[in-house]
Amino acid sequence: xxxxxxxxxxxxxxxxxxxxxxxxxxxxxxxxxxxxxxxxxxxxxxxxxxxxxxxxxxxxxxxxxxxxxxxxxxxxxxxxxxxxxxxxxxxxxxxxxxxxxxxxxxxxxxxxxxxxxxxxxxxxxxxxxxxxxxxxxxxxxxxxxxxxxxxxxxxxxxxxxxxxxxxxxxxxxxxxxxxxxxxxxxxxxxxxxxxxxxxxxxxxxxxxxxxxxxxxxxxxxxxxxxxxxxxxxxxxxxxxxxxxxxxxxx
Amino acid sequence: xxxxxxxxxxxxxxxxxxxxxxxxxxxxxxxxxxxxxxxxxxxxxxxxxxxxxxxxxxxxxxxxxxxxxxxxxxxxxxxxxxxxxxxxxxxxxxxxxxxxxxxxxxxxxxxxxxxxxxxxxxxxxxxxxxxxxxxxxxxxxxxxxxxxxxxxxxxxxxxxxxxxxxxxxxxxxxxxxxxxxxxxxxxxxxxxxxxxxxxxxxxxxxxxxxxxxxxxxxxxxxxxxxxxxxxxxxxxxxxxxxxxxxxxxxxxxxxxxxxxx
Amino acid sequence: xxxxxxxxxxxxxxxxxxxxxxxxxxxxxxxxxxxxxxxxxxxxxxxxxxxxxxxxxxxxxxxxxxxxxxxxxxxxxxxxxxxxxxxxxxxxxxxxxxxxxxxxxxxxxxxxxxxxxxxxxxxxxxxxxxxxxxxxxxxxxxxxxxxxxxxxxxxxxxxxxxxxxxxxxxxxxxxxxxxxxxxxxxxxxxxxxxxxxxxxxxxxxxxxxxxxxxxxxxxxxxxxxxxxxxxxxxxxxxxxxxxxxxxxxxxxxxxxxxxxxxxxxxxxxxxxxxxxxxxxxxxxxxxxxxxxxxxxxxxxxxxxxxxxxxxxxxxxxxxxxxxxxxxxxxxxxxxxxxx
Numbered sequence: 001x002x003x004x005x006x007x008x009x010x011x012x013x014x015x016x017x018x019x020x021x022x023x024x025x026x027x028x029x030x031x032x033x034x035x036x037x038x039x040x041x042x043x044x045x046x047x048x049x050x051x052x053x054x055x056x057x058x059x060x061x062x063x064x065x066x067x068x069x070x071x072x073x074x075x076x077x078x079x080x081x082x083x084x085x086x087x088x089x090x091x092x093x094x095x096x097x098x099x100x101x102x103x104x105x106x107x108x109x110x111x112x113x114x115x116x117x118x119x120x121x122x123x124x125x126x127x128x129x130x131x132x133x134x135x136x137x138x139x140x141x142x143x144x145x146x147x148x149x150x151x152x153x154x155x156x157x158x159x160x161x162x163x164x165x166x167x168x169x170x171x172x173x174x175x176x177x178x179x180x181x182x183x184x185x186x187x188x189x190x191x192x193x194x195x196x197x198x199x200x201x202x203x204x205x206x207x208x209x210x211x212x213x214x215x216x217x218x219x220x221x222x223x224x225x226x227x228x229x230x231x232x233x234x235x236x237x238x239x240x241x242x243x244x245x246x247x248x249x250x
Numbered sequence: 251x252x253x254x255x256x257x258x259x260x261x262x263x264x265x266x267x268x269x270x271x272x273x274x275x276x277x278x279x280x281x282x283x284x285x286x287x288x289x290x291x292x293x294x295x296x297x298x299x300x301x302x303x304x305x306x307x308x309x310x311x312x313x314x315x316x317x318x319x320x321x322x323x324x325x326x327x328x329x330x331x332x333x334x335x336x337x338x339x340x341x342x343x344x345x346x347x348x349x350x351x352x353x354x355x356x357x358x359x360x361x362x363x364x365x366x367x368x369x370x371x372x373x374x375x376x377x378x379x380x381x382x383x384x385x386x387x388x389x390x391x392x393x394x395x396x397x398x399x400x401x402x403x404x405x406x407x408x409x410x411x412x413x414x415x416x417x418x419x420x421x422x423x424x425x426x427x428x429x430x431x432x433x434x435x436x437x438x439x440x441x442x443x444x445x446x447x448x449x450x451x452x453x454x455x456x457x458x459x460x461x462x463x464x465x466x467x468x469x470x471x472x473x474x475x476x477x478x479x480x481x482x483x484x485x486x487x488x489x490x491x492x493x494x495x496x497x498x499x500x501x502x503x504x505x506x507x508x509x510x511x
Numbered sequence: 512x513x514x515x516x517x518x519x520x521x522x523x524x525x526x527x528x529x530x531x532x533x534x535x536x537x538x539x540x541x542x543x544x545x546x547x548x549x550x551x552x553x554x555x556x557x558x559x560x561x562x563x564x565x566x567x568x569x570x571x572x573x574x575x576x577x578x579x580x581x582x583x584x585x586x587x588x589x590x591x592x593x594x595x596x597x598x599x600x601x602x603x604x605x606x607x608x609x610x611x612x613x614x615x616x617x618x619x620x621x622x623x624x625x626x627x628x629x630x631x632x633x634x635x636x637x638x639x640x641x642x643x644x645x646x647x648x649x650x651x652x653x654x655x656x657x658x659x660x661x662x663x664x665x666x667x668x669x670x671x672x673x674x675x676x677x678x679x680x681x682x683x684x685x686x687x688x689x690x691x692x693x694x695x696x697x698x699x700x701x702x703x704x705x706x707x708x709x710x711x712x713x714x715x716x717x718x719x720x721x722x723x724x725x726x727x728x729x730x731x732x733x734x735x736x737x738x739x740x741x742x743x744x745x746x747x748x749x750x751x752x753x754x755x756x757x758x759x760x761x762x763x764x765x766x767x768x769x770x771x772x773x774x775x776x777x778x779x780x781x782x783x784x785x786x787x788x789x790x791x792x793x794x795x796x797x798x799x800x801x802x803x804x805x806x807x808x809x810x811x812x813x814x815x816x817x818x819x820x821x822x823x824x825x826x827x828x829x830x831x832x833x834x835x836x837x838x839x840x841x842x843x844x845x846x847x848x849x850x
Contacts, residue, residue, distance in 0.1 A: 060465050084469050096462035099552070100476075101390040101414050110470040112477030141265050143417040157470070254566050260609055290616040291521045328611035336517045343680040365680060369517050376516035376614040383615070384608045402539030402597065404551055409601040411555020412562065416605070419556075419563040427567055439570035439577055445705045449564050449580060450712030453557075457589075457720065460556035464549035 003069070004165050004193045005034040005057065010066035012052055026052050027217045030066070034193050036164065041204035041225060042197040044214035045239035050197035051092070053214075054167045057195075058089050071164055088158025088192075092170040094150040098157070103129070103145070104138040107156045128159040132186055148179030155186070168196045172203040201243040205229050213238055254424040261417055263324060267385040273487075274318035274386040279395035281488035282387060285495035286379055292499035293375045298364040300503075301354045304371045307502040310495065311378050318386045325381040329374060336373040340366035389413045394476065407476055411463070415456075422452060512666055512695070513606065514621055516614025520677035527673065528619030534627055535600060538593040545591070553590055554598040561586060562602050564709075571701040578701030581659040583629015584638070585706055588654075588721055589713075592635035599626035620673050624666040632665065633658035638722070646721055651710050656703030663699035667691040 013025040026049040034040055042050050055061040057070065059080045068075040070083045091097040100106035108125040116124075129135045132152040137145070145153060151171060158166065171187075172180050184206045187194060198204055204211060204225060211228040213221040215238040221228050228234070232242050241247070268275060274282065289310060296304045315322065344362045352364035359367070383392070393410040397403065426448055430440055440448065516524070542550060561582040568577035582602060586595030603621050606612040613621040641654035671687040674680065713720055 055465075058469055060468070081471065084471065089469055091462060091466065093459075093462060095418065096459050097466040099411060099414055099463050099466060099555075101388065101410070105390055109477065113471050113473070115477075139269060142414065144262075144265075254563070257566060257610070264609060286615065290516060290614070291524075294516060294519060294521045294524060294616055325611070332515050332517075332611060336515050339518070339674075339680055369679065372517035373515055376616065377611045380516075380608060380611060380615045389605075389608075402535060402542075404539055404542055404554070404594075405535060405597045405600060407551050408554035408558060408598055409604060411552055412558030412598070412601045412605060415556050415559035416562055419559045420566070423563040423567055439568065442569040442571055442578070442701070442704050442708060445567075445569045445580070446708030446712035449567070449705075449709045450716070452564065453560055453585075453709060453713060454717060454720075456556050456560040457553065460553040461549065463552040463556060467552060 002036055002072075003033040004036050004038075004071055005195070006067075006069040007032055007057075008067045010053075010056065010063075010068065012049070012056060012061065012064050025217065027056075030217075030219060032212060032219065032222055034165070034195060037191055037193055038210065039187070039194045039208045040196070041208035041211040042195055042214065043199070043201060043204060043211055043240065045199075048214040049217045050214060051169050054089065054169055054195070054197055057165075057167060058084060058087055060089075085161060086164045088155075088161065088163040088166045090151070090154050090158065090166070090168040090171055092173060094147075094154040097154045098142045098150060101141060102138075103134060103140050103142065103153050103156075106142060106153060107138075107160055109157065110161050124160050128156040131159055131190075132156045133182070146179075147174045148176065148182070151175065151179070151183065152186070155183075159190070163192050166190065166192050166194045168194065168198075170198050170200070171196060172198060172200045199240075201229055201235075201240065202245055205243050205245070213240075215239070254420050254427065258417055258420050258424070260324075261420075264384045265388065267318075267320065268388040268391075270319065272317065272319045272386065274314065274382070276484075276487065277386075277491055278488050279383075279387045279392045280398070281491050282383060283392075283395075285491050286383055288492075288495050288499050289379055290376055292503050293372055293379075295503065296368065296372075298352045298361060298368045301352055301359075301364055301368055301371070303502050304368060304375070305354070307499065308371060308375050310498055311375065314382055315378075318382060320382070320385055322378075325378050325385075328381065329377045332373050332377050333370060336369045337366070340369040397476065410476065415459070415463075419452070419456060422455070426452060512621075512625060512663070512670060513603075513613030514617040514624065514670055514673065516616040518674045518677060518679050519614075519617050519620060520679065521616070523673050523677045524616045524619060526619075527617075527623050531600075531619045531622040531627065534623075534631070535597060538596045538630075541593040542597065545593070547591075547594070550590060550594055554594050554601075557586060557590065558598045558601045561598070562605065569701075569705055571704065578698060578705060580709060581629060581633070581655070581662070581699075581702040581706040583626055583662060584633045584655055584658045584703075585709060587630045587634020588638055588651075588710055591722055592630045592638075595634055596626050596630035599630060620669070624669045624673075628662040628665040628669075629658075633662040637661065646714060646718065646723065648711050648714065651714055651721075652707040655707035655710055656700065659703035659706055660696065660699035663695045663702065664692060667695035 008031050010027055010030040011025075012027040013023040016023050030053070042053065044050055052061060056063060057068065057075075059075060059077075063075055070079075071086050073079040073083055075083060098106045100109055104125060107128055108121050111121045111124055126135060126138075129138055132155055134149065134152050134156055137149065140149075142150065142153070155166075155171075171183060175183060180203060184203065187196075187207050194208075196204065196208060208225045211221070211223065211225045212219060213228060213234070220238055221231075221234060229243055230246055232246075235242060289307070293304060293307055296307070343365055350361045351358045352361055353359075354364070354367070390410065390413075393406050393413075396406045396409075427440065430444070430448065431437075519527075561580065565579045565582060568579050571578050583595060583599055586598050589595075590598065600622050603613065603626060604618060607615055607618055607621070637658040638654050641657065642650040644650060668688065668691070671684060671691050675684040675687065710721065
């Protein structure tokens with residue numbers, strides 16, 4: 001196994017909102033790595049920097065301190081296009097992520113944009129839609145999809161690029177139990193490495209093998225998912241609660 | 251202005267129609283746009299003395315509607331307000347204009363009434379004609395076709411994005427207006443004083459969304475141009491539509507002269 | 512203010528397409544030069560916002576009527592006049608294709624009448640000029656209201672001019688103007704108030720989103736254009752165009768007659784006094800009170816002017832009557848929705 005993502009001593013702060021105010025530090029000295037195919041949950045209460053971390057990995061926010069290596073390439077402006085081709089990022093708000101009018105046109109966007117031949121575009125689009133069970137809705141207008149279908153379309157739009165690393169921000173938010181279960185099954189089947197930021201600890205329990213717990217921008221714990229998620233004292237000290245399934249058992 | 255709800259329904263309807271498989275939906279968007287412009291220009295060029303020609307020219311519409319398997323119900327509803335506006339100008343015109351008589355086939359009618367009739371015919375033709383475009387072509391295909399014309403890319407892309415987010419914002423607008431009505435049941439209309447916060451919040455949310463869209467576009471390699479979709483339609487069909495429209499319009503515009511009509 | 516295709520001749524429609532096209536080409540070039548990050552999705556999403564926002568009507572105090580946001584001013588204040596103009600073209604195109612608001616042939620004219628004045632005059636000149644002392648609630652309100660009023664007046668003037676120049680109706684230009692301008696003055700005030708409220712809210716919460724007043728253009732850089740001078744120049748331009756068109760109207764009062772003569776070789780088409788024609792002619796005789804722009808027994812310029820005014824009053828009456836009934840229908844719809 002080789003590391004697909006390596007972070008070393010990452011620090012990040014947002015600039016001051018108004019002149020005279022201090023910048024807002026968000027992440028402090030973060031270091032960890034993800035192996036190929038590993039599924040890692042990134043958990044923590046609101047505002048601990050989960051989304052900021054994901055945005056740093058795909059270069060949506062500038063790297064201020066530390067080094068970040070994705071797929072063996074250091075994150076630099078020159079490497080950014082290659083890194084983005086091999087990294088998929090699922091937004092919390094899928095509505096904003098889907099900017100083409102129909103499912104098929106949105107999922108195939110990156111391939112057509114890269115100028116691939118039509119047959120290849122069609123084949124890969126159909127395969128990606130099949131992976132998420134959306135093949136029958138290919139011609140559907142995006143605004144007519146349900147929240148769950150939008151999420152699956154967003155994932156399909158990334159899968160067409162065969163990413164090595166999938167980043168997801170609250171993927172289970174606003175999904176009903178059935179869609180949530182479907183998403184878990186799909187993610188479990190995907191061979192690529194995944195870094196999933198979520199509050200939904202039950203979802204993380206079902207999907208991930210490993211968990212990184214953030215608190216105030218620091219890594220509090222990094223270990224096997226079921227071990228971290230059943231540590232009530234640790235979770236509560238970071239403003240979280242046990243997964244519901246464990247609460248019932250208690 | 252139509253209500254928000256009607257707007258959403260109209261967009262849904264047009265999307266459904268454009269997604270059907272008919273002779274017209276299979277043709278290329280540019281051929282349809284070109285034919286439509288030829289038809290509209292021919293219609294607009296007719297003066298009141300050509301009332302018969304206008305009447306004849308409009309017969310292309312039933313043929314197009316048949317080819318597109320379209321119902322008249324919805325476009326006729328759109329026609330109502332336009333006929334009202336154009337008709338009132340035509341009626342007001344009667345106060346000033348006694349005018350020379352014009353012929354409608356074998357019948358002579360006074361000029362003022364001729365002008366009124368012509369305005370109504372033109373309005374009918376233009377509204378029913380323009381409706382055909384989006385009812386037989388998805389906006390996505392139209393925008394991709396427009397990229398082939400020497401139009402600014404930024405214009406075409408922003409048009410496509412406006413279309414993509416239109417229903418979403420119409421829905422948000424509907425929810426906000428409904429929420430106001432539910433909390434102020436006695437109020438007749440929404441007072442302008444709260445327009446600032448109501449629309450302002452919608453505006454700020456829209457801008458935040460725009461930022462996310464931009465990030466998503468960047469991540470998927472967007473470089474200022476939308477990729478072209480697979481080409482719809484056959485060249486033969488496109489040429490047939492264009493040439494038949496041109497021939498019919500030329501005949502209606504100039505050909506009747508030879509028949510002494 | 513959407514113009515229907517039926518009111519335009521192909522020549523005028525084509526001219527307006529060319530003018531708007533040139534403005535769009537210039538705007539696209541400027542947007543490219545400005546190279547503002549993320550401007551394209553911002554234009555797209557804000558286009559959808561303005562479209563939706565314009566469908567929400569607000570009650571205007573003291574008038575009993577309702578109005579909506581002035582899209583051109585708002586967009587220009589946020590994304591600038593050039594990107595705003597291109598966004599407005601998208602909105603007007605969709606309004607035309609989806610709802611039949613304004614025709615496809617008249618799109619060039621509608622873009623000019625509604626987007627060009629709103630963005631280039633309102634957003635490009637008035638906004639930076641009236642907010643040059645800095646953005647405050649007062650300067651924002653002043654720029655929004657005066658911008659909306661002026662751009663609507665210019666738009667209404669253009670509608671009358673384009674209809675007149677198309678030679679579609681015999682409605683005198685002055686009468687059409689007398690109808691259009693006052694109505695759009697009230698509409699402009701309403702739109703201005705709403706736009707001011709929205710921009711004021713944005714200023715309060717996210718001031719950095721509004722364009723800072725940076726005057727552009729060589730005239731402004733030279734410092735030769737004061738606020739008064741600019742408004743004076745715009746007013747003068749309107750009067751000059753108006754005067755020119757009126758002159759044209761008086762010199763060639765019957766363009767239709769001329770065109771018929773040219774096409775048929777006869778100055779008048781012969782009619783029969785019998786049958787349908789006779790009946791229709793009698794109807795028209797009853798209505799043609801101001802034929803030849805004269806009131807019977809009062810010939811000369813005074814008669815022309817009076818016929819214009821009386822005609823305008825008549826039109827006001829018709830519009831008021833229609834408006835009242837339409838409003839009643841509107842209220843009915845609302846009450847149905849509530850139940």
